[in-house]
Amino acid sequence: MSHRDEDVTADSWRQHRKHVFVLSEAGKPIYSRYGSEEALSSTMGVMMALVSFVQSGDNIIRSIYSDGHTVVFLQKGPLVLVCVSSSRQTEKQLRGELLYVYYQIISMLTQASISRIFEHKKNYDLRRLLAGSEKILDGLLNLVDSDPSFLLVAVQCLPLASSLRDNISQILQKAITPNLVFSILIANNQLLTIVQEKTVIEDSRLEPADIHLLLNLIGASSAFQAGEIWTPICLPLFNPDCYFYAYISYLDPPECTVCLLLLSTDKEAFYAVAECKRKIEEAMMAQNSLSLIAKVQSYSVSQVGVSDLRHFMYKPFDVPDTYQQLTQFTSPEMEAPYSSEEEKMRLLDLYRYMHSRIHSTSRPLKLIYHVAERETLLAWVTSKFELYTCFSPLVTKACAITAITKLLRWIKKEEDRLFIRYPPKYSTTPNPSKSSRGGKSDQQDSTDNGFLSLL
Amino acid sequence: MGEKLPKVPGDPDTLSRPMRTLRVKMVLLGSSGVGKSSLALQFCKDEFRRTSPTVGCAYLTQVVHLREVTLRFEIWDTAGEEKYHSVTPLYYRGAHAALLVYDISNRDTFIRAQVWLRELEKQYLSGSTVLWLVGNKGDLEQRRQVSAQEGQSLANDRGLFFTETSALSGDQVEQLLLGVAHRVCECVGAQQGALSEWKETPHVDLCHRNTFNPFASCCKVGP
Numbered sequence: 001m002s003h004r005d006e007d008v009t010a011d012s013w014r015q016h017r018k019h020v021f022v023l024s025e026a027g028k029p030i031y032s033r034y035g036s037e038e039a040l041s042s043t044m045g046v047m048m049a050l051v052s053f054v055q056s057g058d059n060i061i062r063s064i065y066s067d068g069h070t071v072v073f074l075q076k077g078p079l080v081l082v083c084v085s086s087s088r089q090t091e092k093q094l095r096g097e098l099l100y101v102y103y104q105i106i107s108m109l110t111q112a113s114i115s116r117i118f119e120h121k122k123n124y125d126l127r128r129l130l131a132g133s134e135k136i137l138d139g140l141l142n143l144v145d146s147d148p149s150f151l152l153v154a155v156q157c158l159p160l161a162s163s164l165r166d167n168i169s170q171i172l173q174k175a176i177t178p179n180l181v182f183s184i185l186i187a188n189n190q191l192l193t194i195v196q197e198k199t200v201i202e203d204s205r206l207e208p209a210d211i212h213l214l215l216n217l218i219g220a221s222s223a224f225q226a227g228e229i230w231t232p233i234c235l236p237l238f239n240p241d242c243y244f245y246a247y248i249s250y251l252d253p254p255e256c257t258v259c260l261l262l263l264s265t266d267k268e269a270f271y272a273v274a275e276c277k278r279k280i281e282e283a284m285m286a287q288n289s290l291s292l293i294a295k296v297q298s299y300s301v302s303q304v305g306v307s308d309l310r311h312f313m314y315k316p317f318d319v320p321d322t323y324q325q326l327t328q329f330t331s332p333e334m335e336a337p338y339s340s341e342e343e344k345m346r347l348l349d350l351y352r353y354m355h356s357r358i359h360s361t362s363r364p365l366k367l368i369y370h371v372a373e374r375e376t377l378l379a380w381v382t383s384k385f386e387l388y389t390c391f392s393p394l395v396t397k398a399c400a401i402t403a404i405t406k407l408l409r410w411i412k413k414e415e416d417r418l419f420i421r422y423p424p425k426y427s428t429t430p431n432p433s434k435s436s437r438g439g440k441s442d443q444q445d446s447t448d449n450g451f452l453s454l455l
Numbered sequence: 456m457g458e459k460l461p462k463v464p465g466d467p468d469t470l471s472r473p474m475r476t477l478r479v480k481m482v483l484l485g486s487s488g489v490g491k492s493s494l495a496l497q498f499c500k501d502e503f504r505r506t507s508p509t510v511g512c513a514y515l516t517q518v519v520h521l522r523e524v525t526l527r528f529e530i531w532d533t534a535g536e537e538k539y540h541s542v543t544p545l546y547y548r549g550a551h552a553a554l555l556v557y558d559i560s561n562r563d564t565f566i567r568a569q570v571w572l573r574e575l576e577k578q579y580l581s582g583s584t585v586l587w588l589v590g591n592k593g594d595l596e597q598r599r600q601v602s603a604q605e606g607q608s609l610a611n612d613r614g615l616f617f618t619e620t621s622a623l624s625g626d627q628v629e630q631l632l633l634g635v636a637h638r639v640c641e642c643v644g645a646q647q648g649a650l651s652e653w654k655e656t657p658h659v660d661l662c663h664r665n666t667f668n669p670f671a672s673c674c675k676v677g678p
C-alpha cells in the first residue's frame with residue numbers, strides 16, 4: 001500500500017516515527033508524508049490555527065513538546081512546514097530537516113515563483129504545481145532518516161583511486177559548451193567527480209545541501225526513465241530564484257548506476273549539452289572507465305586495522321589552499337552488528353545524539369565519550385575536523401583515543417582516495433554575469449516563468 | 456507519401472538503403488499519468504515497464520524506415536505537470552508532430568488534452584504540424600470514461616488524426632508511429648526543406664541507440 005492511501009485514523013498512522021506536513025499560510029494542505037493531504041486537511045487546519053494564534057502575539061511558534069513527541073514549526077515565506085517526531089532528535093535537527101524539505105520544493109519551483117504565486121492568490125493550491133513530486137519529497141525524507149550526509153551537511157564521494165578520478169574529471173573538463181556550469185558524475189548515488197565553471201564558483205561555493213537535493217531528485221525520479229532528460233532545476237542555496245537547466249543521462253543502461261548530470265544556464269542548450277555527453281561517453285569508452293567504476297565499492301572499517309572500531313564518520317575542515325571546496329565527509333559501510341535496518345537506525349540515532357551535544361548552542365563540547373548500552377561512542381571536534389566513532393562496548397577512553405590516532409593516520413594516508421581533493425574547473429562562460437549568482441537574465445526567466453498564467 | 460522526397464544516394468551509413476535520413480521532432484503532450492512515457496518506451500524500445508513520473512522532459516530517438524525515406528524521430532516526452540508548464544514551449548516549439556495523449560479511463564485528462572490543443576493552436580504551430588489525438592489505456596475497456604466516438608468527433612472537428620492505443624499491450628502503438636511518419640512526410644515533407652537532414656556525427660557510438668526497425672514488415676508492403 002502506498003503511503004498516500006494510508007488510513008489516517010488508524011493507530012499505525014499515528015505510530016510513524018516522523019510525520020512531515022507542508023501547508024500554505026492560508027492553511028491549505030500541500031504535502032503530507034503519510035496519508036493523503038485531503039484526508040488530513042482538518043489536522044492541518046488545527047496546525048494552522050496554532051500557528052496563527054501564536055503569530056498574533058508576535059511570537060512565532062517554534063516547537064511544542066508533549067508525551068514523547070516533538071512538534072516543530074518552520075515558516076518560510078508563504079509556506080509552513082511542520083514535523084511531528086517521536087525520534088529523540090533535537091528541535092534544531094528537526095528544523096534542519098524541515099529546511100531540506102523546503103529547499104527541495106524550491107529546487108522544483110524557485111522561491112521567487114512561490115512568493116509571486118501567493119502574492120497574487122493567497123489561497124492558491126500549490127499541489128497543482130507539485131503534482132507528481134510527492135515521491136521526490138518522500139524520497140528526501142527517507143534519505144534524511146537514513147543517510148548521515150544530511151546531519152553532517154557534507155557530501156560523501158565515492159572512494160576511488162585518485163588517478164582514475166582525475167582521468168574521469170579530465171574527460172568532463174574537455175567536454176564543454178558555452179554556459180555549461182557544472183558537470184557531475186554520480187555512481188551508485190555517490191558523487192564521483194564534479195567539475196565547476198571557474199567564474200561561477202568565484203562568486204559562490206557549491207553547498208552540500210544543493211548536491212543532496214540534486215542526488216535525491218535524480219534518485220527518486222529518473223532511474224526508471226528512458227532517454228535523456230532535460231529539466232529546469234533550481235539550486236536553492238546557490239540561488240533560490242534562478243533555474244539551471246539540467247541534462248541527466250545514464251551512461252550504463254540498462255543497469256543505470258552511472259549518471260551524468262550537466263547543468264547549463266541556457267535553456268536552449270539541450271543539443272549542445274547532449275553533444276558533450278556523447279564526447280564523454282566516447283572518451284570513457286576508450287579508457288574503459290565504466291568497467292573500472294563498476295568495480296568500485298565503498299570500504300570496510302576493517303581496512304583501517306583498528307580492532308574494536310566498528311564505524312566512524314570523519315568530516316575534515318582543513319581544505320587545501322584556496323579551492324572553494326565542497327564540504328565532504330567519509331565513512332565506511334555499516335557492517336555487523338549494524339546490518340539490519342533497525343540497527344543502522346539505532347546507530348544513526350546515537351550519532352544524532354552525539355552531534356546534538358557537540359553542537360549544543362547552550363553548552364557546546366569538544367569531546368564526548370559516551371558509554372551506551374551496546375557500544376561506546378566518542379565524538380571529537382577540532383579546528384581541523386569533526387569525528388564520530390563507534391567502538392565495541394568495553395573500550396576505555398584511553399584505548400579509544402589511541403585508536404583514533406591510528407584512524408586519523410589511516411585517513412591521512414588514504415585521503416586522496418576518500419575525498420575529491422582538488423575540484424577540477426573549466427571555463428565556459430563568455431559572459432560571466434549571465435551565470436553568476438543573481439544573474440539578471442535568469443532571474444527574469446524564473447520569476448516570470450509562466451505559472452502566473454495558471455492562477 | 457515518402458515517395459515525394461528525392462533520393463540521395465551514397466550516404467555512407469545507408470549504403471544498403473540508398474536513402475536519406477530526415478529528422479522529425481515529435482512531442483508528447485497530455486496530463487501526468489496518461490501513459491506518455493510508456494508510449495515513448497514502446498515506440499523506442501518496444502517494451503512496457505514500470506515508469507516513474509517524468510522529470511522535466513525526456514528525449515528519445517527512434518528510426519523509422521519508410522519505403523522511400525528514413526525518418527529519425529526525436530521524441531520529446533514531456534512531464535505534463537503544471538510546474539513544467541513554463542518550459543514546455545521549449546519542447547514543442549518547431550515540432551513536426553504533436554501527440555495529444557489522454558487516458559480513456561479518465562475524463563479529466565480528455566479535457567486537459569483539449570486545453571493543450573488550444574494552447575498549441577494559439578501560438579506554437581505552423582499549419583503543417585501533424586496533430587494526433589491519442590486515447591491511451593485502451594486495455595481498460597471496463598473503466599472507460601471517454602468513448603471512442605467522442606475522441607473521433609473531437610478529432611474530426613479540429614482536424615486531428617485519432618487513434619486509441621494501449622501502451623500496456625502495445626496495441627496500435629506501432630501503427631500510430633508509422634501513421635505519424637507517413638503524415639509527416641505528406642504534410643511537412645512536401646514543403647521543401649521543412650525537414651532537415653540528419654547526419655551521423657563521426658565517431659559517435661551508436662551501438663545502444665535505437666536503430667532496429669520494428670516496421671520492416673509493414674514497410675515492405677508499403678502504405
Ligand SMILES: Nc1nc2c(ncn2[C@@H]2O[C@H](COP(=O)(O)OP(=O)(O)O)[C@@H](O)[C@H]2O)c(=O)[nH]1
Nearest residue numbers: 487488489490491492493506591592621622623
Ligand atoms: N492499463 C494501462 N496502464 C498504462 C498504460 N500506459 C501507461 N500505463 C500506466 O499508467 C501509469 C502512468 O504512465 P506513464 O507512462 O508514466 O504516464 P505519463 O505521466 O503520461 O508519462 C503507469 O503506472 C503506467 O504503467 C496502458 O496503456 N494501459
Ligand SMILES: [Mg+2]
Nearest residue numbers: 491492508509
Ligand atoms: Mg512521463
